[in-house]
Every structure is written in C-alpha cells, then in structure tokens.
Amino acid sequence: MALIVQKFGGTSVGSVERIEAVAEKIISFRDRGDDVVVVVSAMSGETNRLTALAQEMMEQPIAREMDVLLSTGEQVTIALLSMALEKRGYGARSFTGGQVRILTDDAHTKARIREIDSTRIMAQLEQQNVVVVAGFQGVNEAGCITTLGRGGSDTTAVALAAALKADECQIYTDVKGVYTTDPRVVEEARLLKTVTFEEMLELASLGAKVLQIRSVEFAGKYKVPLRVLSSFEEGEGTLISFEGDEAMEDPSIAGIAFERDEAKLTVTGVPDVPGIAYNVIGPVSEAGIEVDVIVQNAAADGTNDITFTVKRGESERAKSILDNIARSLKAREVDLDTKICKVSLVGVGMRSHAGIASKMFKALAQESINIQIITTSEIKISVVIEEKYLELAVRALHSAFELGDPDGEHSSS
C-alpha cells in the first residue's frame, strides 16, 4: 500500500466523460489499497476563457481579482470528480487550496507556495476517502486567494507530494510522458523512459510546458519521485530520475525545447563605459520585467550595442522604459522585434561531448536559418531565431541529432 499523489491536467478533465474516466483510474489505485490524493486542473480552455473575460473588463486586470476569478475553474473540477467517485461508491472529499492551507506569498497571479498544513488531508485519508484538491491555487497570510502561474497545478501536486511524503507523484496529461521534443511539433519525437532532474529543469525552463518549472524545482528540493504519464493510454510514462548522468538514455542530447513567446530589444550606440549594462538592464528588471538572454557588443568607435530578450507580453513596457534610458544616454536607437523565438538543445551528456554546438549551427545553416543570438551553459545551447522558422529548426535539429524513434513508431497520443 502506497500514498500516491495524482494530478490530472485540463484535457484529462475536459468533459464529464473524461472526469468519469479519471475517477475509474483513481479507483484502480484505491482497489489496490493505495491512499490517493488527487490534484485537478480546470477543464481545458476554462482558464483561457476566464482570462479573456477579465481582459474584456479591463486591459490590465487587477491581479488580486484575477486570482479570485481564475481559481473558480479548478473548483468546478474538484466537485465534479468527487461526485464521480462517490457515485461509484468510493468516499471522496473536495478541497480548495485555502481549505487545505496551501499557504503562499502575496504575489498574486504568480504566487509561491510557502507551507502546506497536511493535517486535514491526513485525517481524510485515515477515513478512507480520496482527497481531491484544487490545483493552481492557495491563500496568502491574509486569507486572500492566490494562484501559482499558468500550469501551476503541477506545482500543487509536487508540493503536496513533498508535504505528505508521498511514495510517488504522478502527473497525468494528454501525451504519454516527456518526449525528446513536443510531439505536437515533431511527430517522430521519442518518449523518454527517464530524464534526469537536471535536464527536466532545463527543458521546463526553456519552454517545454509538459511540467511547470516550479514543480520540477520542488521535486528536486524535496526529492519527490515524479512521473509523467498519459491519462488516456496505459504505459509507464517518464520517470524524472535523480541518479545523475548514468540514467541518461542518449549519450549527448535529451531533448529540444522552444519558446515562442519572446521578444528582442536592442539599444545601439550607447557609450562603452563601466556601468552601462547596469544602466540599461537595471531599470527594466526593477520594473518587474524578467530579462532572459543578454548580449553586449563593443564597437571600434567606443560605443556599445546591448541586446536582450523578454516575454512578448512585456515587450512594449520594456521598450518604453528603454526609450527613456536611450534618451538620457544619447543612444543611437532602440529596436523592438516581436517576431523571434528561442530553440534550445538540452542534455547532461553535452558536458563531455565536443562539437555539439557546431553540429547544431550546421543543421540550422543547411536550412538557411539565421541565428541572431547564441547562449550556452554546461548542459544547454540556445539560439534566438526568426519565429517563422521555429518548426523547421526544431525538426532539423531533431533529425540532425537523430533523436527520433528508431522503430519509426509515432508515439504521441
């Protein structure tokens, strides 16, 4: 008998029929004698629908009210799933994030979990009930509803698994597990049996939305056994392994991640003097805008060009801050390009394999894709390219590094 936390994403609870199927899956574990805590997302499309409603009301919705609104999506699914279980003769109790004291900081719409009080959940498990918790939400000290950022139900699940010392946290989704790249973009993408924690962290932070990055951070910090698997098909899915490099399947590359939602800002002709990068980037980050890739180039004429990327949704705001800085620094010009994307190769094996970068650049060159920015770390190489080449680039790299399924089996669901 084990204690298992299971999370079902939006598509998996997208209709009454699917919620019934989720109930059946949970029952198969209950019948084995396992204790089960379930975390559910809102029905697919619901969080987007609510977001659109808010934006109809005001262009920049008030963050506190946004959380009150968005958290309703998950409240619907916990109730329906509990009904589905009760109807089948299995005890079930639904709880909002606040009711099980998922305590967060005050950062509305992107709150971080601080603490979870597991007593109420444990009491329910002792009474042989399935505990169904609303994902993506918590409360701050003042008792106001907060949400954890898009994709946040993954984080609720892993945090609960850590707090309850669960034997496993299972993330059920609409694909069979973690693939070498998004199987919706590359049909030949291969399902990974295992991926190291370090690689999963990079993949998630570089755009693979199959797991929210914070959920992976939590799993790492508390060593939560974490598995991603399909709600719709049987299978072992992908285990996030903590065993280090040996667990790797591929000697060099685990996968390819990409991010569409990026924009590039360049300020040219600023004086090449100490403190200039700080003067340019400082005000942007002080405004709460997350700056991603940064490059700086000194020209022979004693000036500098500084280029950096931000989330596309924040790029106009970043541009107006930069316009002000540029004026005071007497810069030549400020340019905003919203039609870019970032493609990244990830793999712990890169550490010991030379020539990966040049192979990557060659594959892109063969498709006549111009690289605008390159950044590297020990286990990843990222390039910024024109957005229209995203799919082409991902497919070209997937085949250049022979990441596809050797049997040619199409394994996406």
Ligand code: ADP
């Ligand atoms: P859920 O609603 O279950 O949380 P998400 O849509 O958030 O599901 O995440 C699952 C999706 O992540 C898949 O449908 C797939 O398109 C996408 N994805 C991106 N990169 C990968 C990858 N490397 N492996 C698997 N899925 C990926």
Ligand code: ASP
């Ligand atoms: N419903 C939220 C979202 O769509 C949280 C989640 O699904 O993880 O982002």
Ligand code: MG
């Ligand atoms: Mg998700």
